[in-house]
Amino acid sequence: GESVGLHLPTLSVQEGDNSIINCAYSNSASDYFIWYKQESGKGPQFIIDIRSNMDKRQGQRVTVLLNKTVKHLSLQIAATQPGDSAVYFCAEGNTDKLIFGTGTRLQVFP
Amino acid sequence: DAGITQSPRHKVTETGTPVTLRCHQTENHRYMYWYRQDPGHGLRLIHYSYGVKDTDKGEVSDGYSVSRSKTEDFLLTLESATSSQTSVYFCAISGTGVHEQYFGPGTRLTVT
Numbered sequence: 001g002e003s004v005g006l007h008l009p010t011l012s013v014q015e016g017d018n019s020i021i022n023c024a025y026s027n028s029a030s031d032y033f034i035w036y037k038q039e040s041g042k043g044p045q046f047i048i049d050i051r052s053n054m055d056k057r058q059g060q061r062v063t064v065l066l067n068k069t070v071k072h073l074s075l076q077i078a079a080t081q082p083g084d085s086a087v088y089f090c091a092e093g094n095t096d097k098l099i100f101g102t103g104t105r106l107q108v109f110p
Numbered sequence: 111d112a113g114i115t116q117s118p119r120h121k122v123t124e125t126g127t128p129v130t131l132r133c134h135q136t137e138n139h140r141y142m143y144w145y146r147q148d149p150g151h152g153l154r155l156i157h158y159s160y161g162v163k164d165t166d167k168g169e170v171s172d173g174y175s176v177s178r179s180k181t182e183d184f185l186l187t188l189e190s191a192t193s194s195q196t197s198v199y200f201c202a203i204s205g206t207g208v209h210e211q212y213f214g215p216g217t218r219l220t221v222t
Binding site: 045091 | 200
């Protein structure tokens with residue numbers, strides 16, 4: 001069946017460093033790939049998305065890379081800040097529905 | 111933040127009782143979703159709606175029903191609550207479907 005997973009459950013980085021969060025997906029027919037951020041006690045917040053016909057997309061301090069050959073998705077956060085501490089989820093989908101991964105916790109140390 | 115509210119925010123109920131959770135939006139978005147979030151499982155889709163009175167099942171729909179009689183409200187009903195339905199429930203909305211869903215603050219449900 002379809003599945004979305006993450007390589008690392010917890011990632012610890014020093015403030016100011018770059019962070020890279022990885023995700024593996026299994027459904028080669030997925031058209032959308034999305035990253036969400038969830039802070040403690042809150043609902044997930046949309047960060048950035050990428051469509052299957054792209055391999056890179058940049059936002060404010062974030063970059064998403066899509067490698068369809070190995071079914072791999074990554075989120076890069078530049079100059080990581082304490083406010084970036086959260087759980088990050090990748091998700092994949094087509095048309096109406098998304099399938100979410102189990103999440104990676106990002107911890108930022110001063 | 112997108113105009114999404116969920117009620118109640120917290121609820122404790124007993125096994126076997128029916129429970130209804132409400133999601134209300136002020137964005138006039140077409141799509142509405144109900145997810146549950148459990149440790150180790152991430153977010154799993156229960157049901158979703160793609161228009162008034164148009165709903166479909168997600169991956170964990172057993173024991174749940176939904177209704178959408180108007181654009182702004184999407185109700186999730188646990189027909190007979192069980193302890194396995196103890197979870198945090200999130201509602202999400204989207205104007206375009208799978209792309210860019212906005213989530214509500216969540217409802218923490220405990221079934222004793």
